[in-house]
Amino acid sequence: MPELPEVETVRRGLAPVLEGCRIARAVARRPDLRFPLPEGFGQRLTGRTVRRVGRRAKFLLIELDDGSTLISHLGMSGSFRIYTETPPELARHDHVILTTDQGVEIRYNDPRRFGFMVIAEADQLDNHPMLKDIGPEPLDSGFTPRVLARSLRGRKAPIKAALLDQSVVAGLGNIYVAEALFLAGISPKRKATTVAGARAEKLYRAIVDVLGRAIEAGGSSISDHRQTDGELGYFQYAFAVYGRAGQACPGCDCDIDKTGGIARIQQSGRSTFYCTKRQR
DNA sequence: CGGCAAACCTGCGAGC
DNA sequence: TGCTCGCAGGTTTGCC
Known part of the structure; x- marks a missing residue:
């Protein structure tokens, strides 16, 4: 699921029900996600008060009153769901349950278990x-x-590969790289080092623009992503290229029969979508 | 070191 | 209906 806009959407959902609240109960329903959960997971969290819910790149940072931080990554299919009323039966893949002193229940569900939670000690x-x-x-x-x-x-x-590298810029993934490169008119195949000067300026603006609009839309719901109240995100309806192979490009009048339209190629093992005419 | 493919795991849709 | 295949929003690993 989650790239920066989806994780930020989740952060904004969790913050109001966690910040300033005490964790009355924490339960791990299995010993591991992608990695083993922290030793004594339940005891480590129970009784702690949440200072702040932050985000760095695609990581959620739940800062606790003992100075430690619960770092949570949603992987491909992780989601948090908040229940302020009586929660329903536990579902398949509900792996972690937190209950606050306000009686709010927060469940982490992750079918593919590419997500993980680790605890960073104070400082x-x-x-x-x-x-x-x-x-x-x-x-x-x-x-x-x-x-x-x-x-x-x-x-x-x-x-394309450079922008997926989290050390270049934080939080982009396959969807938003495709969309940003489209907006900037840059081919995903272009060598990264040639993106400089005016071209870098354009790409910078495209990245900031697409991420901002996606956050406003509550992220993109392809299959797993939900806002914490269960609502879908709706930025997927605004995709220009992602998942639109074979369709006409919304930015120019090229279509599949003539010069371009949206192509799908493989780059480092992942799908790339782009307009062959408009992106150079 | 840089770049790429494979691996991790489950679910879903398409095609036979 | 039921099977197999390919694909999926991320990151790490290991191999050239």
């Missing part, structure tokens, strides 16, 4: 192995066209 967050090599947050002021161009310089890999 160990910034240099935590999972976070320390992550690049700038694209919606923070530290991310600029020059910063982007600088981290692309010297990279011979296609720009």
Whole structure:
């Protein structure tokens, strides 16, 4: 599921029911997700008060009153669901249950179990192995066209692959890379190092624009992503290229019979969608 | 070190 | 109806 906009949507859902609240009960219904859950998971969390729910790249950061932080990654299919009223029967793949002192129940469901939860001890967050090599947050002021161009310089890999690299810029995934490259008019096959100057400026604007609009839409619901109240995100209806192979490109009048339309290719084992005419 | 394919795991839709 | 195949929003690993 989740790239930056989906994780941010989840963060915004969790913050109001967790921040300032005490975790009355924490239950792991299996010993592991992608990795083993932290030793004594339930006891570690029970009785803790949540200071803040933050986000870094695609990681949720649930900061606790003892200084430690529960780091949660949704993998491909993870989702959080909040129940303020009586919750329904537990569902398949409901792996972790948190209950707050306000009687709110929060369930983490993850069919593919590519997600994980780990705990960073107090003062160990910034240099935590999972976070320390992550690049700038694209919606923070530290991310600029020059910063982007600088981290692309010297990279011979296609720009598509470079943008998926979390050390270049944080939080992009397969969907938003495709959409940003479309908006910027840049071919996913172009060598990353050639994206500089005006081209980097354009890509910078495309990234910031598409992420902002996707967050406003509550993220993209392809199959698993839900907002924490169960509502769908709806940015998938705004996709220009992702999942639209064979269709006409919305940005120019090319269509499949003539010069272009939206193509689907494989790059480093993953699908790439782009307009062959408009993206150079 | 850079770049790429494979691996992790489950579910779903398409095609036979 | 039921099987097999391919595909899926991410990240890590291991191999050239």
